Amino acid sequence: MAQNKILILFAHPLFEKSFVNQELVRHIPISNHITFHDLYEEYPEFDIDVKKEQALLEKHDIIIWHHPMYWYSCPPLLKQWIDMVLEYDWAYGKNGNVLKGKSIFQMITTGGAKENYCATGKDRFTIPELLEPFNQTAKVCKMNYLPPFVVHGTHKMDENETVNHAKNYAELLLFLTKNELNFEELNKHFYINEWFTKLKTNG
Amino acid sequence: MDNGFFVQAIIYLTSAIVCVPIAKKLGLSSILGYLFAGIFIGPFVLGFIGAEGQDIMHFAEFGVVMMLFLIGLELDPYKFWKMRKFILGMGSMQLIGSAFTIFILCQLFLDWSWQTTVVIALALSLSSTAIVLQTLKEKGLSQTSMGRSSFAVLLFQDIAVIPILAIIPLMVSGSHVETDNLHTSLIADFDAWIQTLIVIFTIVAVYFSGRLIIIPVLRMVAKTRLQELFTASALLLVVAVSYLMQLVGLSPALGAFLAGVVLANSEFRHELEGDIAPFKGLLLGLFFIGVGASINFKLIIDNPTFILVFGAILTAVKFLVLFGIGKVYKKSSDQNFLFSFGLSQAGEFGFVILSFSMQLNILPNILANQMMAIIALSMLSTPFLLLINEKWIDPYFGVKEKEVRKHDEIDEQNEVIIAGFGHFGSTIGRLLRANGVNATILDHDSDRVDLLRKMGFKVYYGDATRLELLKAAGAEEAKIFIAAIDNPEVNLSVVESLRKHFPHLNILTRARNRVDAYELIDHGVTKIYRETLYTAVHLGVDALTQLGHRKYSATRQGQRFIKYDEAAIRKLAAKRHDKMAYLATVKDEIEMQEQLLKNDLHINFSASDHAWDSEHLKKQISE
Numbered sequence: 001m002a003q004n005k006i007l008i009l010f011a012h013p014l015f016e017k018s019f020v021n022q023e024l025v026r027h028i029p030i031s032n033h034i035t036f037h038d039l040y041e042e043y044p045e046f047d048i049d050v051k052k053e054q055a056l057l058e059k060h061d062i063i064i065w066h067h068p069m070y071w072y073s074c075p076p077l078l079k080q081w082i083d084m085v086l087e088y089d090w091a092y093g094k095n096g097n098v099l100k101g102k103s104i105f106q107m108i109t110t111g112g113a114k115e116n117y118c119a120t121g122k123d124r125f126t127i128p129e130l131l132e133p134f135n136q137t138a139k140v141c142k143m144n145y146l147p148p149f150v151v152h153g154t155h156k157m158d159e160n161e162t163v164n165h166a167k168n169y170a171e172l173l174l175f176l177t178k179n180e181l182n183f184e185e186l187n188k189h190f191y192i193n194e195w196f197t198k199l200k201t202n203g
Numbered sequence: 204m205d206n207g208f209f210v211q212a213i214i215y216l217t218s219a220i221v222c223v224p225i226a227k228k229l230g231l232s233s234i235l236g237y238l239f240a241g242i243f244i245g246p247f248v249l250g251f252i253g254a255e256g257q258d259i260m261h262f263a264e265f266g267v268v269m270m271l272f273l274i275g276l277e278l279d280p281y282k283f284w285k286m287r288k289f290i291l292g293m294g295s296m297q298l299i300g301s302a303f304t305i306f307i308l309c310q311l312f313l314d315w316s317w318q319t320t321v322v323i324a325l326a327l328s329l330s331s332t333a334i335v336l337q338t339l340k341e342k343g344l345s346q347t348s349m350g351r352s353s354f355a356v357l358l359f360q361d362i363a364v365i366p367i368l369a370i371i372p373l374m375v376s377g378s379h380v381e382t383d384n385l386h387t388s389l390i391a392d393f394d395a396w397i398q399t400l401i402v403i404f405t406i407v408a409v410y411f412s413g414r415l416i417i418i419p420v421l422r423m424v425a426k427t428r429l430q431e432l433f434t435a436s437a438l439l440l441v442v443a444v445s446y447l448m449q450l451v452g453l454s455p456a457l458g459a460f461l462a463g464v465v466l467a468n469s470e471f472r473h474e475l476e477g478d479i480a481p482f483k484g485l486l487l488g489l490f491f492i493g494v495g496a497s498i499n500f501k502l503i504i505d506n507p508t509f510i511l512v513f514g515a516i517l518t519a520v521k522f523l524v525l526f527g528i529g530k531v532y533k534k535s536s537d538q539n540f541l542f543s544f545g546l547s548q549a550g551e552f553g554f555v556i557l558s559f560s561m562q563l564n565i566l567p568n569i570l571a572n573q574m575m576a577i578i579a580l581s582m583l584s585t586p587f588l589l590l591i592n593e594k595w596i597d598p599y600f601g602v603k604e605k606e607v608r609k610h611d612e613i614d615e616q617n618e619v620i621i622a623g624f625g626h627f628g629s630t631i632g633r634l635l636r637a638n639g640v641n642a643t644i645l646d647h648d649s650d651r652v653d654l655l656r657k658m659g660f661k662v663y664y665g666d667a668t669r670l671e672l673l674k675a676a677g678a679e680e681a682k683i684f685i686a687a688i689d690n691p692e693v694n695l696s697v698v699e700s701l702r703k704h705f706p707h708l709n710i711l712t713r714a715r716n717r718v719d720a721y722e723l724i725d726h727g728v729t730k731i732y733r734e735t736l737y738t739a740v741h742l743g744v745d746a747l748t749q750l751g752h753r754k755y756s757a758t759r760q761g762q763r764f765i766k767y768d769e770a771a772i773r774k775l776a777a778k779r780h781d782k783m784a785y786l787a788t789v790k791d792e793i794e795m796q797e798q799l800l801k802n803d804l805h806i807n808f809s810a811s812d813h814a815w816d817s818e819h820l821k822k823q824i825s826e
Contacts, residue, residue, distance in 0.1 A: 014815040016753050044754035070815065077755075111817060155821045 003033050003177045007060035008107070011039045011067040011078035018068065020109050020154045020162050027166035033177040035060065039077050046080055053085040058098055062176055063143075065134070066107035068154075072123075072130045082137060091141045103181065104138045105146035105192055106131060107169065111155040128190060144183060147192045165193075172196045214251045218244045219488055233341065234334055235586040237488050241495020252496055265445070266486025268459045269479050270333060271361065272441050275463020276472055286355055293352055293528055294359020297546070300524040301328035305517065315570075318374045322560045323574055325367050327517055329360045331550030331582050333487060338545060338589065342666070343690040346625075347648045348534060349542040356525075356546060364457055364552050368559060372398050375563055398451075405451045409444060409458060413465030421471050434478045441479065456555070490551070498579040502572055514577045518584060522547040537597050537649045544588045548581040616680045617643040622667040622697055623688030624651060627713055627734060631685055632660070642685070643676050667697045670704060678705045687713045691722070698728055717772060724776040740765055771799070 008028065012021055015038075028036055037056065043049075057063065067074045089095045108127065116122040117130075127150055128135075138145035149172065151157075151165045172193070189195040218240035226236030244251040283290075306324040309315060315323070335353055344350040373396070417440060424436045444462045445455030466475060503510050522543045529539035554575060561571045619635060619642040621628050628644070635642050644660050645667040646652050652664040663676045667688060678684065684701055688694040691714070698712055711730045714720040720731050744761035748754045775798065 013755055014753075016756065017816060017818075040755040041753060044758035068815075075815070155817060 004062050004179075005060040006034045006062045006064065006173060006176060007056060008034065008036045008064045008066050009039060009078070009081065010036060011065070011075045011081070013040055013075050013077070015040065018109070018154075020151060020157060020165070021068065023162045023166040024066075024107070024109070024151070024169055027163075027170040029170050029174055031174070031177065034173055039081060040075075043077060046077060048081055048084045050084050050087065053081065054087075054090060054098070057085070057102075061102055063102060063104040064107050064149075065104070067109075069108050069110040069112075069127075069130075072125075074134075086137070086141060097142065100142040101144070103144040103146055106134060106148040108148050109151045109154050112152065114150075114152045126190070146181075146183075146186060147189055147195070149193045150191050151193075168193060168196065171200075211252070214244055215240075215489065215492060218251075219492065223488075233488075234337055234491055235583075237491030238495040238583050241492035242498060243495075244492075245496035245498070247498075247500040265455075266333070266483055266488070266490040268445050268455045269441060269483035270336070270487060271456045272459035272463040273476060273479060273483060274332070274336075274358075274361070275460040275465075276467050276476055277463075286351070286358075289352060289355035289532075290359050293532065294356050294363070296528050296531070297356050297524060298328055298360060298363055300527070301521050304520050304524060308516070308520070318565050319567075319570070321374065322371060322556065322565050323570075326553040326556040326560075326574065327549045327578070328521070329364070329550050329552040329556075330357060330521070330546040331548050331585070332357045332361060333490065333551055334548060334582055334585055335545055337487070338586070343647065343688070343693045344541070346689060347538065348650055349538040349545070352529075352532070352534070352542055353545055360550075360552065361457075361460055364555070367556060368457070369399050369402050371556070371560055371565065372563060374565060402451050405447065406461060409447070409461050410465055413462060417462075417466065418469050418471070421469070425471070425474075433474060437475050437478045438482070456552070494551075494579050494582060497575070498583070499572060499576050502569075502576050503580075506573070510573060510577055510580070514580050514584070517549065517577065518547045518581055518588075521549075535649055535653065540592050540596055541589070544592050545585070547588060548585040549578040550582070553578040616677050617641050617661060618682045619643070619685065620645065620676055620678060620681045620683070621685045621687055622646075623686070623694070623713075624655065624662075625687070625689050627689070628685070628687035631687060643681070645672065645676055668693060668700060670700060673697075673701065673705070678708060682709060683711065684708045685711045685713075691715050691719045695719075695722055695726065698723065699726060702727065720772055721776045721779060724773060736765060736768060775799075 010025065012018060015021060015025075025036070028034060035056065065074065065078060067078055073079070086092065086099075087096070091099050108131075110127075112123060117125065117127050119125070123130075127148060131148060135145045149169060157165075175196070186192065186195055189198075219237060222240035222243070223233050223236035226233060226239065243249055246252065302324040305327055306320055309320045309324065310317070313320075335357060339345045339350050339353060345354070421433075421436060424433055440462060441459050444458040448455045448458030466472060525543035525546050526539055529542050534542060557566065557571045557574055557578075560566045561568060566574075619640060621632055621642045622645040624632060624644050624646045628646075632642055632644065641661065644655060644662045646655070646662060646664065647666055649664060652662050655662045663672055665672045667673065678701065684705075686694050686698050686701075688697060694713065698710060701708055701710055709730075710728065711732065712723055712728050714723055714731050714733045716733060716735045720733050723731050740761045743764075744757045747757040747760070
């Protein structure tokens with residue numbers, strides 16, 4: 001089987017101060033099948049090169065929007081990226097079929113605990129609910145939107161826990177390059193990391 | 204102190220302060236103002252100064268000396284090398300062409316000895332560095348093709364004075380030199396060839412002592428950190444070299460030029476420039492007053508036809524020779540007119556050569572005085588000739604102020620006017636054009652104007668400070684005026700005139716640096732764009748990223764720095780007036796830097812910004 005190619009679109013405006021994300025990024029396996037694309041480093045002035053971004057997307061099968069959760073959404077450059085790169089008649093519309101069939105999910109870090117993200121919690125909504133706009137965006141582009149990888153409680157996370165998350169992320173990435181995905185099974189889960197942990201423990 | 208000194212100082216300064224602004228108001232150059240001031244207070248009009256005018260001249264020649272020192276300082280050997288073709292080609296053609304023509308004409312029509320004729324021809328073929336460079340600077344023409352050519356020719360002449368002065372003693376050809384007049388020259392008793400050798404030796408000595416003695420001494424003085432001591436050493440240097448040159452019977456100006464070249468590559472170049480420039484300006488003014496005062500109207504009245512006809516023919520010959528050179532070098536006709544009229548006078552070196560030859564008895568006294576009157580008159584004529592050229596000749600031959608259009612074409616009005624289309628203005632113009640905005644362009648470089656017109660730009664040619672030109676270009680109807688002229692002083696006066704006459708205009712102004720920006724802020728200009736700010740910050744941002752900083756964070760720091768600096772410059776501009784010194788000298792600039800660096804220490808850019816930073820959240824959680 002041909003291996004899946006993964007594109008990580010990383011957006012963090014203050015990466016140098018985010019220990020958790022530094023660990024996550026540091027653990028990303030070096031592989032011909034995984035491309036790490038640091039948007040804030042590439043476009044500090046927000047002048048996104050649309051043609052280049054589209055070419056990158058075309059070359060990959062699984063796209064990951066890797067970003068911290070800010071005000072229940074993504075950092076501004078990623079929104080800019082979505083607005084500019086996902087063009088009509090390229091990503092969506094009658095003739096916009098380039099992304100059709102590709103998979104996409106979000107890698108999200110957040111300070112809040114998982115318990116807060118529910119109807120009775122502080123944040124009132126679950127994370128998948130809050131991410132509906134991204135989900136819908138992916139749908140319009142005819143992509144398979146998968147459950148997000150979420151790292152909760154980054155504000156008080158110790159080094160051990162951080163490294164565990166990072167290792168888990170790395171393993172998932174390698175797994176994804178090598179295996180076809182069972183969407184039905186996957187979509188039953190809240191977070192892709194939960195599914196993956198279960199998969200690992202079940203053998 | 205002698206009362207006479209004060210009286211004299213008052214007379215000179217008052218005449219300058221009265222005449223120069225009037226000349227400026229009439230659109231004439233300041234040189235004419237000084238010349239007329241000299242004529243008025245001179246022995247033939249008001250008679251405030253009499254015979255001592257000559258002494259003043261000697262003193263004021265020092266302005267020329269200092270100017271040459273400054274020229275020497277600016278003579279980067281590399282630039283010199285790049286211009287060598289023009290300096291040698293144009294310069295030698297001008298000097299040989301003019302001198303030869305004058306020599307032939309004089310030999311044909313006047314019964315002078317050949318030595319006399321050679322000296323006069325050489326003396327008169329030199330142009331006036333003082334007048335030409337001052338005019339170029341005032342009109343902002345230094346960087347045009349004509350400005351560069353003029354500089355090349357003048358430079359060749361300045362250098363040619365050395366061999367000319369060295370050769371003249373040789374022409375005495377053994378005849379006995381009357382030593383009475385030669386009290387200034389120590390070596391006059393020697394044979395001509397020994398004199399020549401001594402002269403050459405002195406020049407070599409100046410060169411080496413500059414390298415081996417002067418620069419180390421200046422370093423020592425600089426270490427004392429006493430500004431006035433440095434000024435004193437700079438003056439001492441120029442005076443000493445000039446005196447040395449006088450001792451060996453050479454022009455002090457040459458010595459100063461040489462000293463300047465020797466110091467051109469030293470680290471003191473800019474400080475020396477800053478220290479000497481005010482003296483130069485004042486003394487040069489005094490020099491022009493002296494020229495005006497020393498015009499011997501009695502000689503002219505005694506023999507007006509000879510002097511006027513000779514003067515006219517001289518100017519015509521020099522003009523034609525220069526015009527021919529311009530044709531050889533394929534100058535456009537109006538650049539050529541400017542070039543040829545600009546250099547058509549005889550100059551201050553003429554005085555030097557004539558008085559030197561007078562001392563050697565090559566020239567009879569009366570003839571020398573007549574020649575000096577001719578030189579002074581021809582210097583007086585240049586500003587007028589340039590005026591005539593500007594008003595009546597240029598409009599017919601040169602690049603037209605406004606493009607002649609066919610009648611059926613509608614003269615559409617652009618909303619944007621750009622004054623100055625050099626590297627700065629052209630970038631703006633291209634950006635606007637790429638966005639479908641056509642701008643009207645004002646520029647004073649005729650070669651560039653031609654090119655731009657061919658490219659379909661709407662261009663007005665001429666001096667943007669002139670109200671009529673601004674009106675013609677549509678300043679009344681335009682919305683935005685972009686002042687992007689290279690010369691900051693010209694740019695400032697354009698802005699001033701705009702604010703006065705077209706208050707509705709939205710003016711965006713280029714400033715070369717912080718000092719210019721202060722000047723503009725003082726004049727109430729709000730939209731100021733410092734060319735040194737944005738580029739420098741951009742480079743700094745890149746430097747940060749190459750040291751490992753995240754690009755986005757560095758970019759934001761750069762953006763904040765620009766905001767901070769633009770706020771700081773407005774604060775400092777107001778503060779600046781508390782100080783006594785108003786003119787931005789080198790010292791002031793250092794102080795300004797110091798102030799800026801101190802202020803920067805108190806600013807922590809990231810302190811006020813919590814965006815995306817979760818430190819405060821973490822603290823709250825742990826509490």
